Amino acid sequence: xxxxxFLMLNRRQMLAGGMSLLAATPGFVAEGFAADAAxxxxxxxxxxxASTLLAxxxxxxxxxxxxxxxxxxxxxxxxxxVIDLGSSWEVxxxxxIALKPDLILSTAYNDPLNPRLAEVAPLYRANVYVPGxxxxxxxSYGATRDLGKAMRMEDKAEAFLAEADQFFDACRDRLARHxxxxxxxxxxxxxxxxxxxxxxxxxxxxxxxxxxANAWKKPGDYWGFELIGIESLASVTDPRARLIAFEPVPxxxxxxxxxxxxxxxxxxxxxxxxxxxxSTLMFGMVVEAMRFARLLTDYLDAHP
Amino acid sequence: xxxxxxxxxxxxxxxxxxxxxxxxxxxxAPILARPELQGYxxxxxxxxxxxxxxxxxxxxxxxxxxxxGALFQQVLRNPLASPTTLGVSAGANLAIVLALLLSPGLxxxxxxxxxxxxxxxxxxLVLLMGLRRGFSPFSLVMAGLVVSLWxxxxxxxxxxLNERYLVxxxxxxxxxxxxxxxxxxxxxLPKVGLxxxxxxxxxxxxxxxxxxxxxxxxxxxxxxHLRAMAIALAVLLAAFVTSAVGVIGFIGxxxxxxxxLTGARRSGALLFWSTLIGAGLLFFADSALLxxxxxxxxxxxxxxxxxxxxxxxxxxxxxxxxxxxRVMVERALxxxxxxxxxxxxxxxxxxxxxxxALALLFGxxxxxxxxxxxxSLYGDxxxxxxPRVLAAFASGSMLAAAGLILxxxxxxxxxxxxxxxxSAGATLGVTIAVFVVADPNLGEQLxxxxxxxxAVLAIIFLFAARSGLAPERVLLAGxxxxxxxxxxxxxxxxxxxxxxxxxxxxxxxxTYNVTMTGAVSVAVIAVILLFAAGLLRRWLDxxxxxxxxxxxxxxxxxxxxxxxxxxxxxxxxxATLTVGPLSFVGLMAPHLAREVGLxxxxxxxxxxxxxxxMLMTMADFLGRTIVHPYxxxxxxxxxxxxxxxxxxxxxxxx
Numbered sequence: 030x031x032x033x034x035f036l037m038l039n040r041r042q043m044l045a046g047g048m049s050l051l052a053a054t055p056g057f058v059a060e061g062f063a064a065d066a067a068x069x070x071x072x073x074x075x076x077x078x079a080s081t082l083l084a085x086x087x088x089x090x091x092x093x094x095x096x097x098x099x100x101x102x103x104x105x106x107x108x109x110x111v112i113d114l115g116s117s118w119e120v121x122x123x124x125x126i127a128l129k130p131d132l133i134l135s136t137a138y139n140d141p142l143n144p145r146l147a148e149v150a151p152l153y154r155a156n157v158y159v160p161g162x163x164x165x166x167x168x169s170y171g172a173t174r175d176l177g178k179a180m181r182m183e184d185k186a187e188a189f190l191a192e193a194d195q196f197f198d199a200c201r202d203r204l205a206r207h208x209x210x211x212x213x214x215x216x217x218x219x220x221x222x223x224x225x226x227x228x229x230x231x232x233x234x235x236x237x238x239x240x241x242a243n244a245w246k247k248p249g250d251y252w253g254f255e256l257i258g259i260e261s262l263a264s265v266t267d268p269r270a271r272l273i274a275f276e277p278v279p280x281x282x283x284x285x286x287x288x289x290x291x292x293x294x295x296x297x298x299x300x301x302x303x304x305x306x307x308s309t310l311m312f313g314m315v316v317e318a319m320r321f322a323r324l325l326t327d328y329l330d331a332h333p
Numbered sequence: 334x335x336x337x338x339x340x341x342x343x344x345x346x347x348x349x350x351x352x353x354x355x356x357x358x359x360x361x362a363p364i365l366a367r368p369e370l371q372g373y374x375x376x377x378x379x380x381x382x383x384x385x386x387x388x389x390x391x392x393x394x395x396x397x398x399x400x401x402g403a404l405f406q407q408v409l410r411n412p413l414a415s416p417t418t419l420g421v422s423a424g425a426n427l428a429i430v431l432a433l434l435l436s437p438g439l440x441x442x443x444x445x446x447x448x449x450x451x452x453x454x455x456x457x458l459v460l461l462m463g464l465r466r467g468f469s470p471f472s473l474v475m476a477g478l479v480v481s482l483w484x485x486x487x488x489x490x491x492x493x494l495n496e497r498y499l500v501x502x503x504x505x506x507x508x509x510x511x512x513x514x515x516x517x518x519x520x521x522l523p524k525v526g527l528x529x530x531x532x533x534x535x536x537x538x539x540x541x542x543x544x545x546x547x548x549x550x551x552x553x554x555x556x557x558h559l560r561a562m563a564i565a566l567a568v569l570l571a572a573f574v575t576s577a578v579g580v581i582g583f584i585g586x587x588x589x590x591x592x593x594l595t596g597a598r599r600s601g602a603l604l605f606w607s608t609l610i611g612a613g614l615l616f617f618a619d620s621a622l623l624x625x626x627x628x629x630x631x632x633x634x635x636x637x638x639x640x641x642x643x644x645x646x647x648x649x650x651x652x653x654x655x656x657x658x659r660v661m662v663e664r665a666l667x668x669x670x671x672x673x674x675x676x677x678x679x680x681x682x683x684x685x686x687x688x689x690a691l692a693l694l695f696g697x698x699x700x701x702x703x704x705x706x707x708x709s710l711y712g713d714x715x716x717x718x719x720p721r722v723l724a725a726f727a728s729g730s731m732l733a734a735a736g737l738i739l740x741x742x743x744x745x746x747x748x749x750x751x752x753x754x755x756s757a758g759a760t761l762g763v764t765i766a767v768f769v770v771a772d773p774n775l776g777e778q779l780x781x782x783x784x785x786x787x788a789v790l791a792i793i794f795l796f797a798a799r800s801g802l803a804p805e806r807v808l809l810a811g812x813x814x815x816x817x818x819x820x821x822x823x824x825x826x827x828x829x830x831x832x833x834x835x836x837x838x839x840x841x842x843x844t845y846n847v848t849m850t851g852a853v854s855v856a857v858i859a860v861i862l863l864f865a866a867g868l869l870r871r872w873l874d875x876x877x878x879x880x881x882x883x884x885x886x887x888x889x890x891x892x893x894x895x896x897x898x899x900x901x902x903x904x905x906x907x908a909t910l911t912v913g914p915l916s917f918v919g920l921m922a923p924h925l926a927r928e929v930g931l932x933x934x935x936x937x938x939x940x941x942x943x944x945x946x947m948l949m950t951m952a953d954f955l956g957r958t959i960v961h962p963y964x965x966x967x968x969x970x971x972x973x974x975x976x977x978x979x980x981x982x983x984x985x986x987x
Contacts, residue, residue, distance in 0.1 A: 113962055115964065116964070118838065121961070121964070123718075124699060126714070127710075127713070221512070258383070258512075258513075260384075260512070260513055263379045263383075266375070286513070288514055288516050289382065289513040290382045290514055295378070
């Protein structure tokens with residue numbers, strides 16, 4: 030199942046900068062939007078869009094790859110009763126047709142499927158992760174506004190983005206006091222390899238938004254990462270640079286690193302400069318960016 | 334005499350190691366040019382703990398794989414034997430993938446053991462299948478590659494189902510030599526060293542095998558024990574390497590070949606020089622990759638790259654193989670007689686209709702329960718199911734016919750579209766498509782796939798034409814191409830290229846994207862081609878008697894082979910477009926048809942076509958429903974079910 034994400038394609042790892050924000054959004058109710066003829070039977074093929082929908086206070090009818098939501102998305106929780114639509118690359122059409130949706134939320138990633146989906150119901154296509162993208166965070170803002178239009182909730186979208194801006198500004202202010210060194214952001218693939226996040230990418234663009242520097246300078250693909258051997262981390266020359274890894278860390282990684290002289294010698298890997306933070310979806314949208322910013326700011330604030 | 338026979342191999346070794354040192358020095362010299370800084374010096378730390386152990390690792394792994402290949406080749410007297418071609422590496426890979434997914438804790442201490450179990454099982458399977466053909470070089474490699482393909486298919490299902498771990502599995506499957514300490518190198522060295530010493534002890538008795546089975550036995554050498562020991566050592570060496578760095582393709586084939594070509598003849602010389610050349614070869618390849626990795630941004634996994642350059646060697650080696658057409662022996666075990674062929678076929682037809690009806694009308698309801706489709710939903714749901722069922726049935730039928738033609742043509746029961754390379758050609762076409770066109774639509778995919786199949790078919794014919802289209806050569810050429818396509822996808826997947834996910838999905842063979850137009854086209858093509866196959870049934874009856882007998886009975890050999898190969902190519906090409914390059918239906922269906930008593934070409938073809946269609950329809954049905962609302966591709970389902978069934982069938986007949 031969920032054949033889709035299987036490479037880095039895990040855009041949907043998720044999450045929600047803000048449970049807090051979500052709770053603060055007025056009218057977070059499960060159903061009942063028929064009043065202004067807004068779409069009420071919305072199915073969603075992307076985690077980033079689904080979390081944004083939740084932030085608007087809308088409960089989707091069905092979400093693709095829902096089975097893995099809890100694995101990748103720690104917050105927000107998906108309310109009960111949402112239906113699993115199958116993998117986002119192979120949406121179950123029998124199910125989709127039976128659900129009679131009035132809006133389908135899809136992304137450029139699903140382009141091969143979009144023409145067929147559009148025959149079932151009106152389709153909104155988000156355009157965040159595409160070749161040639163320069164700033165993923167800006168693109169996510171744009172996609173959120175567009176989603177607001179599609180949902181006839183422009184006000185909610187603007188309110189949400191305003192709150193996101195305030196949130197990022199607050200994080201930036203908190204961090205400005207600390208003179209934070211450049212950060213290298215990685216996911217461990219196995220004991221010998223990491224995926225390092227770079228520009229353009231959601232993580233990288235959030236770093237910029239918060240006034241922080243990415244220690245990894247080489248550009249990556251449009252998903253915003255590069256796969257490297259751990260020894261390549263030594264090419265980060267800034268002696269103050271810090272290393273931040275994200276869950277999940279495979280179980281054999283730490284024991285292997287403990288015996289690696291290279292890792293032991295790596296300045297970034299010293300215990301006061303290296304940490305592992307909870308997983309966040311690196312291929313998400315604004316909600317994910319906020320969760321990432323919150324985790325990072327909280328950590329850096331507590332460990333300046 | 335002995336001096337000249339060592340001159341060639343030593344020259345190659347010196348050349349490879351020299352070039353490797355030169356390339357490595359190019360990277361290292363600038364660092365050594367300045368004194369090491371006090372405290373932390375990143376360049377020196379990397380040099381001491383990453384670059385140097387990596388180069389040492391390349392030497393050890395290269396030597397071990399080459400020695401393993403040389404042992405296999407000596408003992409099996411088969412110039413194509415190697416850890417890669419015998420499925421040993423793929424077996425180890427599958428075992429480790431399984432262990433990583435099911436019990437990650439096991440990997441901590443038992444990676445070697447897990448790899449060893451996997452490669453031993455794969456080797457036993459391949460040798461058991463080969464044993465039945467008296468270790469004929471060709472059928473052994475064929476069995477090995479089928480096992481490889483199957484292990485690969487299973488690995489990809491596991492990976493597709495567990496995408497979270499996927500990237501690391503890919504890196505591992507593609508063989509990366511990247512190191513961060515001396516620990517893995519130092520733990521591998523004594524293991525490989527011991528195995529090498531043990532191989533040296535086998536040298537003298539091994540040399541006696543060269544005298545031939547009878548000669549060796551006369552001199553008091555128990556050849557069977559000796560072979561078993563040598564094979565065990567070869568498996569052990571390959572497993573050690575695979576468990577340390579992953580699958581490094583084709584070094585075990587290339588190095589012994591180079592040793593032989595440059596003049597190493599006797600067992601001792603061959604084992605010795607193969608080891609050194611293998612070490613030099615991987616050392617050189619990896620030094621080059623290290624340099625290249627600095628220039629390009631993507632990580633290049635060494636194992637997949639060596640496979641990319643090593644697999645074409647199979648093509649070059651083909652003429653070395655003594656192929657001999659085997660007369661297909663009628664089974665000593667008489668097929669069960671269920672009834673007259675007519676009755677059997679009628680039963681088959683009814684069965685096929687029942688399967689199709691079931692696939693159309695039975696399935697999962699909206700709530701996920703099993704249910705027959707309510708007539709009120711026919712209008713909504715049948716247009717979704719019908720194209721998939723039709724395409725699956727047509728493709729299964731075509732694969733079955735292609736398999737039957739190839740088996741009768743080659744007299745080899747392991748022949749099937751998977752190993753013909755047509756499918757690999759289609760995959761290659763689609764691979765090119767994702768690079769040329771960013772998001773190829775279905776029409777573009779079909780165009781590229783068809784072009785790829787045709788190109789491969791043309792290449793295969795060019796290569797095989799010189800040998801008078803000897804079918805076994807044709808099949809091996811196909812295998813070489815399949816291995817190359819695998820390597821390309823491996824490189825992409827390990828570097829995390831998003832296009833790899835598209836390719837993997839394409840290769841898994843799902844009917845998900847089949848439209849009504851597509852399904853009807855496939856069905857029409859199937860009907861035309863199957864009709865053509867029916868017209869050629871006389872040749873199919875006579876060819877298994879062997880070239881001379883068939884020729885005497887009036888079969889125009891060259892043109893018959895050409896036509897039948899073209900037909901098999903067209904059949905498998907058209908089927909691959911819908912159900913992917915790997916399904917084993919083409920392998921299974923003809924055997925099952927014979928099992929139920931259909932032995933003559935005509936009835937066997939019809940039976941195989943019905944069975945093939947049924948199998949693929951069932952596979953598609955299971956794939957659509959079993960993990961609802963998710964799907965498993967029909968091609969993968971049938972490969973997973975098909976391979977073990979086939980092995981059972983063949984064991985029973987042994």
